Amino acid sequence: MRYILASLVILFLSFFELINPVKSAVQWTFTPFQFGLKQVASSTNDTFGFFTSLQLISRDNVRLLEENAELESKILELKITEEENRTLREQIGVKTSVERNLTLADIMGNAQDLTGSSFVLDKGSSHGVKVGDNVIRGNYLIGIIREVSTQRSLADFITSPSSLIAVRDIDVSNRTEGIAEGQHGSSITMKRILPNEEIKRGDTIVTSGKDGIYLPGLIVGKVTDIVEVPTEPLKSAYLETMIDLNKQTKVFILTSPAL
Amino acid sequence: MKKYISLSFINIVLVLLQTSFLFEFFGSAANPNIVLAFSFSLLFLGRKEEALFSAFVGGLLLDLSGFTIPGLSPLIFLSSIYLGIFIRKYIFKNWSLQFVTVMLSTFLYKQFVGFSQNLFTIEAVTGLLLTAFAVFIFYLLNSSLFRNEFDKGRFLEILEV
Numbered sequence: 001m002r003y004i005l006a007s008l009v010i011l012f013l014s015f016f017e018l019i020n021p022v023k024s025a026v027q028w029t030f031t032p033f034q035f036g037l038k039q040v041a042s043s044t045n046d047t048f049g050f051f052t053s054l055q056l057i058s059r060d061n062v063r064l065l066e067e068n069a070e071l072e073s074k075i076l077e078l079k080i081t082e083e084e085n086r087t088l089r090e091q092i093g094v095k096t097s098v099e100r101n102l103t104l105a106d107i108m109g110n111a112q113d114l115t116g117s118s119f120v121l122d123k124g125s126s127h128g129v130k131v132g133d134n135v136i137r138g139n140y141l142i143g144i145i146r147e148v149s150t151q152r153s154l155a156d157f158i159t160s161p162s163s164l165i166a167v168r169d170i171d172v173s174n175r176t177e178g179i180a181e182g183q184h185g186s187s188i189t190m191k192r193i194l195p196n197e198e199i200k201r202g203d204t205i206v207t208s209g210k211d212g213i214y215l216p217g218l219i220v221g222k223v224t225d226i227v228e229v230p231t232e233p234l235k236s237a238y239l240e241t242m243i244d245l246n247k248q249t250k251v252f253i254l255t256s257p258a259l
Numbered sequence: 260m261k262k263y264i265s266l267s268f269i270n271i272v273l274v275l276l277q278t279s280f281l282f283e284f285f286g287s288a289a290n291p292n293i294v295l296a297f298s299f300s301l302l303f304l305g306r307k308e309e310a311l312f313s314a315f316v317g318g319l320l321l322d323l324s325g326f327t328i329p330g331l332s333p334l335i336f337l338s339s340i341y342l343g344i345f346i347r348k349y350i351f352k353n354w355s356l357q358f359v360t361v362m363l364s365t366f367l368y369k370q371f372v373g374f375s376q377n378l379f380t381i382e383a384v385t386g387l388l389l390t391a392f393a394v395f396i397f398y399l400l401n402s403s404l405f406r407n408e409f410d411k412g413r414f415l416e417i418l419e420v
Contacts, residue, residue: 011330
């Protein structure tokens with residue numbers, strides 16, 4: 001019974017955060033081993049995956065080559081627009097970008113979350129990470145920091161049901177707005193779209209920044225389906241993330257978002 | 260004292276494997292609970308004290324290395340071991356019922372710590388079966404590879420080397 005008692009004492013102490021120094025020490029010791037082992041498992045998994053899906057890779061390669069050609073032409077168009085934009089900004093004296101501190105972090109799944117909607121990062125409060133910091137990869141929004149300890153932080157994926165993000169459609173002229181809510185897996189639902197607002201399949205949805213939680217302009221996903229129920233006043237749409245959230249190994253934490 | 264240090268070391272390795280290597284392979288739902296499996300294997304070998312200590316240390320390390328409330332996992336693990344002891348002592352020693360205890364404990368632990376609405380998915384059932392399989396493997400390792408040493412009470416001393 002002494003072990004039960006010891007567990008109860010630890011449980012009691014943890015409510016007053018008296019266990020935190022021990023937790024920090026354990027996490028500091030475990031972090032390199034856990035992330036190292038994760039890396040080894042990930043590489044082994046990838047090697048097996050490569051040999052078992054050669055046919056799929058070949059098909060994907062053809063598709064990606066086509067997409068690449070299409071994107072190259074779009075990049076050219078964007079470069080011209082960027083040049084024009086820069087000239088206009090210089091002309092009216094607007095700052096070109098917001099100051100952001102990016103902290104590179106290794107990502108690892110949260111073994112104790114059965115829903116798979118959260119992940120662990122190897123950076124904590126000692127690296128300047130705070131609750132509410134955005135986690136990104138390139139321009140893609142990955143998640144948000146939910147809990148922080150000195151050595152690590154716990155974050156929710158944007159597909160987590162607890163994630164509510166103010167978003168907008170950048171592919172339509174009237175910039176349709178809504179609220180994106182995670183649905184587990186790689187699916188997100190964009191809700192509260194006004195009936196007269198335009199939205200179509202394939203549109204890119206980004207954060208609007210109106211919630212004051214997520215920085216504006218980060219890519220959330222692509223529209224895969226639109227749901228219009230005649231008896232309901234508002235529309236909704238299904239989104240799919242454009243990158244595989246579970247396959248990310250390194251991400252950036254926006255440690256000082258200038259909101 | 261030596262056996263407690265050895266058990267702590269084994270549990271550190273198991274926690275590291277469970278939370279990183281195995282998690283990457285099996286995902287959260289199908290990930291076997293090898294920490295609990297190791298404790299149960301000790302219990303099935305009649306090492307009650309070692310099983311309880313292992314459950315306490317393993318559970319605590321899981322909590323400290325993750326984001327669950329420290330003290331919660333050891334409490335659930337210890338309750339599971341006591342349930343196992345109770346069944347062995349007062350009901351019967353049939354192996355199948357003991358494996359059911361292992362799977363039930365794993366299931367309850369997963370629900371307590373990482374609540375899931377999908378209770379009976381293929382992944383969840385795989386996780387339970389893998390845990391039971393891990394108990395079997397640990398049992399074989401402990402009892403056949405180190406049978407003589409174990410009987411003489413030197414098993415844990417050997418592992419320490």
